[in-house]
Amino acid sequence: MKRLIIIFFASVFGFSNLQLQAQEMQEESPFEYADDDQRQGFGFGLGVKLSTFGPGAEVIAAINPKLHIRLGGTYFKYKYTHDDKNIDINGSADARLGSISLLANYYIARIFFVSGGLLYNMNEVDLNGYPTKSITIGVVDVTPQEIGTLDFKVQPGSSITPYLGIGLGRSLSKNNIISFAVEAGAAFHGKPKVELNATGMLEPTGSEEQRLLLEDNLSSLNIYPMLNFQLSFRFL
Amino acid sequence: MKKNKIVWFPAITMLLAGLMLISSCKKLKDSAEGAKLIINYDLIETTIDVQFYDAATGELIGRNGDASVMAKITGPAKDGVIDITGVQHQSMQYASQRGMMGLALIPDAAFTPSPNKPITFNIVGNIPGYLATSQKVTLVSPGRTQVRVNMVHLDNPPQGVSVARESNIGTAVAGRVENPATVQTPNNRARIEIPAGIVLRDAGGTPLSGSLDMTVVHFDNTQEEALASFPGGLMPSVTRLNGSTEEGMFYSAGFVAIELTDATGRQAATFEEGTLSLEAIINPQTYNPETDNLVNNGDQVPLWSYNENTGEWTEEGMASIVQSGGELTSTVELTHLSYYNFDWFYGDYCYEGVPFMFNATNTTCDCYVMQGAMYRQVDNSFMTYVYMWVCGNEPVYTQYAPAGIPVKIVWENDYYNNITIAPESQPTLIDDLCSGTPVQVNVISQPSSSITVEVEVYCVSEPNVTIRPSFGVWYREAGGWDWRWAEMVNGYAEICDVEVGQSYVVGIYYDNEWYETEVTVTQDHYSYVDFALPADVCSEVFGY
Numbered sequence: 001m002k003r004l005i006i007i008f009f010a011s012v013f014g015f016s017n018l019q020l021q022a023q024e025m026q027e028e029s030p031f032e033y034a035d036d037d038q039r040q041g042f043g044f045g046l047g048v049k050l051s052t053f054g055p056g057a058e059v060i061a062a063i064n065p066k067l068h069i070r071l072g073g074t075y076f077k078y079k080y081t082h083d084d085k086n087i088d089i090n091g092s093a094d095a096r097l098g099s100i101s102l103l104a105n106y107y108i109a110r111i112f113f114v115s116g117g118l119l120y121n122m123n124e125v126d127l128n129g130y131p132t133k134s135i136t137i138g139v140v141d142v143t144p145q146e147i148g149t150l151d152f153k154v155q156p157g158s159s160i161t162p163y164l165g166i167g168l169g170r171s172l173s174k175n176n177i178i179s180f181a182v183e184a185g186a187a188f189h190g191k192p193k194v195e196l197n198a199t200g201m202l203e204p205t206g207s208e209e210q211r212l213l214l215e216d217n218l219s220s221l222n223i224y225p226m227l228n229f230q231l232s233f234r235f236l
Numbered sequence: 237m238k239k240n241k242i243v244w245f246p247a248i249t250m251l252l253a254g255l256m257l258i259s260s261c262k263k264l265k266d267s268a269e270g271a272k273l274i275i276n277y278d279l280i281e282t283t284i285d286v287q288f289y290d291a292a293t294g295e296l297i298g299r300n301g302d303a304s305v306m307a308k309i310t311g312p313a314k315d316g317v318i319d320i321t322g323v324q325h326q327s328m329q330y331a332s333q334r335g336m337m338g339l340a341l342i343p344d345a346a347f348t349p350s351p352n353k354p355i356t357f358n359i360v361g362n363i364p365g366y367l368a369t370s371q372k373v374t375l376v377s378p379g380r381t382q383v384r385v386n387m388v389h390l391d392n393p394p395q396g397v398s399v400a401r402e403s404n405i406g407t408a409v410a411g412r413v414e415n416p417a418t419v420q421t422p423n424n425r426a427r428i429e430i431p432a433g434i435v436l437r438d439a440g441g442t443p444l445s446g447s448l449d450m451t452v453v454h455f456d457n458t459q460e461e462a463l464a465s466f467p468g469g470l471m472p473s474v475t476r477l478n479g480s481t482e483e484g485m486f487y488s489a490g491f492v493a494i495e496l497t498d499a500t501g502r503q504a505a506t507f508e509e510g511t512l513s514l515e516a517i518i519n520p521q522t523y524n525p526e527t528d529n530l531v532n533n534g535d536q537v538p539l540w541s542y543n544e545n546t547g548e549w550t551e552e553g554m555a556s557i558v559q560s561g562g563e564l565t566s567t568v569e570l571t572h573l574s575y576y577n578f579d580w581f582y583g584d585y586c587y588e589g590v591p592f593m594f595n596a597t598n599t600t601c602d603c604y605v606m607q608g609a610m611y612r613q614v615d616n617s618f619m620t621y622v623y624m625w626v627c628g629n630e631p632v633y634t635q636y637a638p639a640g641i642p643v644k645i646v647w648e649n650d651y652y653n654n655i656t657i658a659p660e661s662q663p664t665l666i667d668d669l670c671s672g673t674p675v676q677v678n679v680i681s682q683p684s685s686s687i688t689v690e691v692e693v694y695c696v697s698e699p700n701v702t703i704r705p706s707f708g709v710w711y712r713e714a715g716g717w718d719w720r721w722a723e724m725v726n727g728y729a730e731i732c733d734v735e736v737g738q739s740y741v742v743g744i745y746y747d748n749e750w751y752e753t754e755v756t757v758t759q760d761h762y763s764y765v766d767f768a769l770p771a772d773v774c775s776e777v778f779g780y
Contacts, residue, residue, distance in 0.1 A: 138324065
C-alpha cells in the first residue's frame with residue numbers, strides 16, 4: 001500500500017526518478033550497487049541548479065553509472081544601494097556570484113557521490129561608501145566631493161578554483177528522465193584579492209599598506225563554501 | 237566489509253567538507269582589524285604667516301613669550317580670513333605668539349585669490365608701548381605668503397623715527413581744549429599746535445574730557461628702518477580727491493603719526509571749531525618723481541590720511557614744501573586726527589608680475605625660502621620686503637608689483653647655513669617687475685642635510701580615524717632667534733638645512749596659542765604616528 005501511494009504521487013508530479021528512488025529505498029540499501037547499474041551505459045542530460053555560486057545550468061554526461069562529467073555555469077548579481085539623505089554616509093554593495101565549472105561526480109554508492117573539478121570563479125563583492133552631506137571644520141565647509149569616496153572590492157585569489165564536495169542523489173538518473181541531487185563542498189580560491197580605492201581627503205585610506213592589511217585579515221577566507229541543489233533531465 | 241568501506245568514505249569526506257565550511261566562515265568579524273580611516277587634512281590652500289618685529293631691534297615682539305600683538309583683521313576680504321585650522325574668531329582678532337601668527341583663507345571660491353580677483357585685507361597690530369600699525373596684504377594666487385610687520389616701540393624707535401610722548405599737555409572740558417598746546421618731536425622733525433577752544437571728539441562722537449596726552453611720531457622717509465615701519469606699507473590702496481579708489485606705490489616725503497587721548501584713554505578723531513596745525517620737516521634728500529629730482533623749495537606733495545580699519549589712505553589735498561630756517565618744511569591744517577603721509581602716488585601696477593627663476597648649484601630641499609628687501613633704483617628707497625617660496629625649478633611670480641619702475645632686491649644671506657645668493661645675483665636688478673622676461677637668480681647651495689618628518693594624529697574619541705595634518709612649522713637653532721619656516725603637507729614635511737646632532741626649537745601656532753618643544757636631531761627621519769590630539773582641539777576642529 002505504501003509503495004502504491006508513493007508511485008501515485010510520483011506519477012502525479014512527474015517525478016519518475018523519485019519513483020525509482022522510492023523503489024530503490026524499498027528494495028535495497030542505497031550504499032550498494034545493483035547489478036543492473038553496472039550495466040548502465042553512456043547517458044546525457046541537462047540540469048538546472050541553485051547554489052551558493054548562484055542559479056545556473058549544467059550539461060551532464062554519464063560516462064558510466066559511477067562517473068558523471070558536468071559542465072555548467074552560474075551567475076547572480078545583486079546590488080543594494082543605501083540612499084538616505086537623512087544620514088551622513090550612504091553607499092552601495094554589489095555582490096556578484098558566478099562560476100563556470102567542469103566537475104566530475106564519482107558515485108561511491110547508489111546515491112552518494114564525491115564531486116571534484118575546477119571552477120572559473122567569478123565571485124566579487126564591491127562596497128562603496130560616500131558622504132551625502134558637507135561637514136564643517138572650524139568655519140570651513142567641506143563638500144562631499146572634497147571628502148571623497150571609498151571603494152572596497154574583494155575577489156578570489158585565484159580565478160581557477162579547485163573544488164571538492166560530496167553529494168546525495170543523482171546528477172543524471174540511471175533509468176529515468178528526471179533526477180535530483182544535493183551536494184556540499186568547498187572551492188579553494190586562495191587568499192582573497194582586495195582592491196581599495198579612495199578619493200579626496202580619504203585618499204590615504206586606500207593606500208597599499210591598508211590594502212595589504214585587509215588582504216592579510218581576509219587571508220583565512222581562502223575557501224568558499226558550496227551548497228548546490230540540482231534538478232536534471234536525462235535525454236539519452 | 238565492503239559495506240563498511242563504502243560508508244567510511246563519504247563520512248570522512250563529509251567531515252572534511254564540514255570543516256572547510258566552518259573554516260570559510262571564521263574570522264569574518266576581524267576582516268577590518270587594524271584598518272583605519274585616514275584623512276588628509278589639506279583643506280587650506282592659502283596660508284599667511286605673519287611675523288611682528290620690533291623695528292629697532294629686529295627681534296620678534298614677545299619672542300620670549302612675554303607679550304602678544306593683538307591683530308585685528310580688517311578690509312574687504314576680512315570675512316575670508318581664518319587661522320590655519322579653519323577657526324575664525326568672531327571678533328576677527330588674533331593674538332601673536334612669540335611674535336608669530338598663522339592665518340589662512342577660507343578655501344572657498346569666494347576667497348580663492350587670482351590675478352583677476354585679488355584678495356585684500358589688512359592686519360592691524362596693537363600692543364601697549366608700540367605705535368599701532370597695519371599692513372595691507374594682497375594675494376593673487378593660492379599658496380604660502382609671508383608677511384612682515386615692523387612695529388615702532390615708542391621708547392626705543394628705530395633710526396629715522398622721532399617720538400614725542402607728552403602727558404597733560406592741556407585740559408578738555410566737554411571736548412573743548414582750554415589752553416593752546418604745542419608738541420614737537422626731537423630735533424623738531426614734526427610739530428603739532430593745538431589751538432584753544434577747539435572741540436575734540438572720538439570716533440563715536442563723544443567729547444574728550446580731562447587732561448590730554450599726546451604722542452607724535454615722525455618717520456624720516458630717507459631712513460630704511462623708518463620706511464620699513466610705515467604703517468600700511470608703501471604699496472597701498474588710496475582714495476583720491478575725486479572719490480576713486482586706486483592701488484599703487486608711494487614715493488614718500490615723510491610720515492607723521494598723531495595720537496591724542498584724554499584721561500580715560502578716549503582717542504581724538506574729529507575736530508570742531510578749529511584745526512590742528514602740523515608742521516613737518518621734509519628731508520632734502522627726498523626724491524620727487526614729479527620733477528625727477530630732489531625735492532626743492534616750492535614743490536607740491538599730496539597729503540594723505542590713513543584709515544587703519546580699511547587700510548586705505550585718503551587724499552586730503554596738496555601740501556607746499558617751503559624753505560624755512562634752513563630746512564624744507566611743509567605745514568598743513570588738520571581737520572581730523574589720523575596718521576598723515578606726505579607722498580607722491582604712482583598708480584601703475586600689476587597683480588602678477590615677472591617670474592623669478594632660482595638656479596641652485598646643488599640639489600636643495602624640495603622647497604626653501606628666499607627673502608630680501610626691495611628698493612627703487614632711482615632713489616635707493618626701501619619699498620617692501622620680499623619673500624619667495626622656491627620649490628625646485630618652478631618659477632616664482634611677483635605679486636602686486638609696481639610697473640615700469642626699475643628696482644633691486646637685496647637678498648638676505650643668513651636665513652640658511654647652506655643656501656646663499658651668488659655674488660652676481662646680489663643685488664638682483666629688475667627693470668620692470670611687470671614684464672614677462674624671467675629674472676634669473678643664482679643660488680649657491682651646498683649639499684646639506686635635511687630631515688623628514690611624518691605626523692599622524694587622532695582623537696581619542698575616534699581612534700580609528702587618523703588625520704594627516706597640513707600646517708606650517710617654525711624652527712630655530714636652540715639658542716638662536718632666527719626662526720625658519722617649514723611646511724607640512726598631509727603629514728609629511730622635509731625640513732631643510734638641519735644638522736644631525738644639533739638641537740632645535742620647533743613650534744607651531746594654533747588658535748592663538750604657541751606650542752614649542754626642543755628637539756635634538758639624531759636621525760634623518762622622524763615618525764610621529766598615533767599622536768593623540770587634545771580633546772578641545774578635536775572638539776573645536778573636527779567635532780569629535
